Amino acid sequence: MTITLAREILQTRFGYESFRMHQEPAIASILAGKDCLLLMPTGGGKSVCYQIPAMIFDGLTLVVSPLIALMKDQVDALQSNGIAAAFLNSSQSSAEQVEVFRAVRSGEVKLLYVAPERLFQSGDRFIEFLRSISVSLFAIDEAHCISSWGHDFRPEYQRLARLKKDFQQVPLIALTATADALVRQDIVRHLAIPDAEIFVSSFNRPNIRYTVEPKRDSYGRLLDFISDRKDESGIIYCLSRASVERLADDLGAEGYAALPYHAGLDRSARDRNQTAFLNDDARIIIATIAFGMGIDKSNVRYVVHMDLPKNIESYYQETGRAGRDGLPSEALLFFSWGDVAKLKGFVEVDGNAEQSSVMLRKLDQMGEFGDLRSCRRRYLLNYFDEEMPDDCGHCDNCDAEFETFDGTVIAQKALSAAVRTGQRFGASYLIDLLRGSKSQKMRLEHLTLKTYGVGADISKDDWHVYFRDLIAQSLLKKTAGEYPTLLVTESGNQVLRGERSVQLYKVTHTDSSRSDRTETADYHKELFEELRQVRFRLAESRGVPPYVIFSDAALIEMATVLPQTDRDFTRISGVGAFKLKNYGPDFLAAIRAYCTTRGITPDPVALRPARRQKQPSNRTGPDTHSQTLTLFRSGLSVDEIAARRGLAVSTIESHLALFIADGRVQVEELVTPEKMALIKNALIDLKVENAIGPVKQHLGDDFSYGEIKAVLAHLELGE
Numbered sequence: 193m194t195i196t197l198a199r200e201i202l203q204t205r206f207g208y209e210s211f212r213m214h215q216e217p218a219i220a221s222i223l224a225g226k227d228c229l230l231l232m233p234t235g236g237g238k239s240v241c242y243q244i245p246a247m248i249f250d251g252l253t254l255v256v257s258p259l260i261a262l263m264k265d266q267v268d269a270l271q272s273n274g275i276a277a278a279f280l281n282s283s284q285s286s287a288e289q290v291e292v293f294r295a296v297r298s299g300e301v302k303l304l305y306v307a308p309e310r311l312f313q314s315g316d317r318f319i320e321f322l323r324s325i326s327v328s329l330f331a332i333d334e335a336h337c338i339s340s341w342g343h344d345f346r347p348e349y350q351r352l353a354r355l356k357k358d359f360q361q362v363p364l365i366a367l368t369a370t371a372d373a374l375v376r377q378d379i380v381r382h383l384a385i386p387d388a389e390i391f392v393s394s395f396n397r398p399n400i401r402y403t404v405e406p407k408r409d410s411y412g413r414l415l416d417f418i419s420d421r422k423d424e425s426g427i428i429y430c431l432s433r434a435s436v437e438r439l440a441d442d443l444g445a446e447g448y449a450a451l452p453y454h455a456g457l458d459r460s461a462r463d464r465n466q467t468a469f470l471n472d473d474a475r476i477i478i479a480t481i482a483f484g485m486g487i488d489k490s491n492v493r494y495v496v497h498m499d500l501p502k503n504i505e506s507y508y509q510e511t512g513r514a515g516r517d518g519l520p521s522e523a524l525l526f527f528s529w530g531d532v533a534k535l536k537g538f539v540e541v542d543g544n545a546e547q548s549s550v551m552l553r554k555l556d557q558m559g560e561f562g563d564l565r566s567c568r569r570r571y572l573l574n575y576f577d578e579e580m581p582d583d584c585g586h587c588d589n590c591d592a593e594f595e596t597f598d599g600t601v602i603a604q605k606a607l608s609a610a611v612r613t614g615q616r617f618g619a620s621y622l623i624d625l626l627r628g629s630k631s632q633k634m635r636l637e638h639l640t641l642k643t644y645g646v647g648a649d650i651s652k653d654d655w656h657v658y659f660r661d662l663i664a665q666s667l668l669k670k671t672a673g674e675y676p677t678l679l680v681t682e683s684g685n686q687v688l689r690g691e692r693s694v695q696l697y698k699v700t701h702t703d704s705s706r707s708d709r710t711e712t713a714d715y716h717k718e719l720f721e722e723l724r725q726v727r728f729r730l731a732e733s734r735g736v737p738p739y740v741i742f743s744d745a746a747l748i749e750m751a752t753v754l755p756q757t758d759r760d761f762t763r764i765s766g767v768g769a770f771k772l773k774n775y776g777p778d779f780l781a782a783i784r785a786y787c788t789t790r791g792i793t794p795d796p797v798a799l800r801p802a803r804r805q806k807q808p809s810n811r812t813g814p815d816t817h818s819q820t821l822t823l824f825r826s827g828l829s830v831d832e833i834a835a836r837r838g839l840a841v842s843t844i845e846s847h848l849a850l851f852i853a854d855g856r857v858q859v860e861e862l863v864t865p866e867k868m869a870l871i872k873n874a875l876i877d878l879k880v881e882n883a884i885g886p887v888k889q890h891l892g893d894d895f896s897y898g899e900i901k902a903v904l905a906h907l908e909l910g911e
């Protein structure tokens with residue numbers, strides 16, 4: 193079968209062991225001559241879905257892509273795997289273009305990348321040219337650009353409808369990383385592929401850890417954050433050009449190679465800074481959102497948002513530029529409700545009330561995300577209509593210990609502020625009132641209220657957290673509408689009358705991002721640096737960016753398993769026959785020299801293919817639970833597994849608790865009988881069926897969340 197051939201190409205040419213997500217069915221569908229639409233997150237591996245068929249088909253595969261800046265890299269990357277590819281765009285001279293046409297006509301080229309405007313630039317000439325040769329496949333990259341509902345509409349994309357009309361027999365694959373239901377319909381309609389099979393992969397990016405911190409001394413926090421990551425590449429997003437420039441200066445003064453990027457810089461400065469970043473000459477790029485569309489750098493280890501993005505789509509896309517190589521990466525957002533207020537003016541669309549209200553709603557959801565107490569990944573995936581049954585165990589909230597304290601007095605202040613102003617105001621105004629704001633917005637009659645200024649000792653952000661908590665506890669109720677106000681409920685009145693006390697959450701974040709990073713720490717760091725040098729020299733002599741040669745992930749794998757022979761070397765993920773032949777000798781020589789001078793004998797076990805289990809990209813994938821189980825069954829304790837995997841103990845416990853449901857783990861293995869009895873009693877006393885928080889609060893520190901989860905899972909079995 194041809195799919196076997198496809199898998200063989202994946203292994204020998206691209207050096208990957210197996211297909212991911214929907215790669216295999218998508219390729220099978222194309223090979224069967226059918227059209228398809230493929231949705232896969234950034235870094236998921238969309239390209240091979242047309243590149244492999246391109247190598248199997250006899251004729252040309254035409255790839256339409258709007259990202260001119262990327263074409264050269266993509267073509268370089270293909271050539272570095274020994275695949276004949278070329279591109280056509282406005283950056284080339286006409287002599288260069290003539291040469292490309294010649295090579296295509298003579299059948300020397302299997303994949304041709306072209307910008308949509310180039311396709312129709314000279315009337316029908318390009319289409320005529322395509323007719324005169326044999327075309328086997330059309331691939332439309334960034335297909336969401338065809339829809340005016342998408343976030344990056346490009347009118348010239350709509351002309352692509354012709355392709356299917358003029359070439360009915362040629363299969364077409366549309367690819368995108370962002371498209372909601374509406375945009376999907378648009379793609380299918382405009383490309384005239386009504387019968388296309390649609391493949392939607394999960395949008396989860398398991399290797400990205402999401403963290404939100406309050407926007408307070410964010411510069412100081414940023415310095416802490418990057419000083420731990422001096423050798424790693426990162427993107428820092430700011431809202432305005434001015435703040436980009438300022439931050440670039442400040443970080444420059446601190447000794448960081450950090451370059452600015454925004455639409456106010458001239459073209460050559462932008463290109464220069466972008467290239468320096470791509471080539472790892474500058475570790476940090478500080479940018480407005482103008483930066484990113486054309487960025488295909490696989491080893492971006494972190495993305496920081498100094499300011500709030502306008503909606504979840506943007507946040508997801510921007511953070512998605514981290515970790516395309518599958519290695520653990522960080523997304524850090526500095527959040528304040530002040531930013532939400534500030535952005536309101538930006539997102540409103542003049543003269544279009546309907547769109548404005550959609551945009552404001554989206555901004556509000558971005559605010560909700562910033563203020564979230566529950567799993568951030570689950571929120572993101574839900575936003576994109578994807579269900580996630582369990583918390584991810586790999587975001588700040590999943591790792592946070594939520595502690596409560598007696599917040600009765602704070603609650604009384606907040607509630608009385610609402611009552612005394614006639615329950616006609618929203619949280620922001622009440623907070624200003626409580627903090628004794630001197631703002632013009634304050635009504636005169638409120639300045640003399642007893643509550644005016646009684647909450648000045650608490651910051652705005654904290655007040656916002658408390659208000660949301662009070663709403664969540666149904667002491668306050670938010671009205672619907674554009675300007676929601678806060679009403680005090682009956683339970684709220686009980687609090688005001690002193691008949692009822694209130695527990696409020698305070699959050700202490702455990703900084704597990706550090707421990708997470710130890711997972712990849714057991715490779716030979718100095719060797720990794722040497723391998724980077726080797727890669728750099730090869731890249732320079734071939735005039736391509738370093739990651740085209742090998743990703744950081746591949747180098748780390750080399751520095752972990754220390755391959756000695758060609759055979760060992762091909763087992764590194766990303767090494768195909770072509771790369772083995774062209775780059776293998778240089779890398780192998782460096783590795784052997786390293787081992788010899790240090791008297792290191794590589795561990796033969798590490799060289800067996802089974803080691804792939806340890807690949808970091810799998811670490812938090814769907815398989816993370818099974819990995820925990822395997823280690824547990826091999827006799828390690830929960831603490832040992834946590835240390836080994838660089839995950840929190842509570843995360844490991846939660847993993848194991850999951851296996852109680854299917855009987856692979858017994859509750860007794862995780863909880864002592866004494867504790868189990870106490871947890872059961874607490875569940876009965878508190879009359880809660882499945883709320884872990886209150887039970888934990890009731891039982892105190894001697895009980896972990898994992899133990900409680902385990903008992904719950906056990907009880908759910910009905911035993």
Ligand code: ADP
Nearest residue numbers: 208210211212232233234235236237238239240
């Ligand atoms: P996308 O276009 O979806 O953002 P790419 O096609 O650029 O993603 O692929 C991202 C990375 O994943 C590339 O380095 C690619 O070579 C690699 N990759 C693709 N398929 C596989 C696979 N089956 N196994 C391992 N790595 C893969």
Ligand code: ZN
Nearest residue numbers: 567584587590
């Ligand atoms: Zn989570």
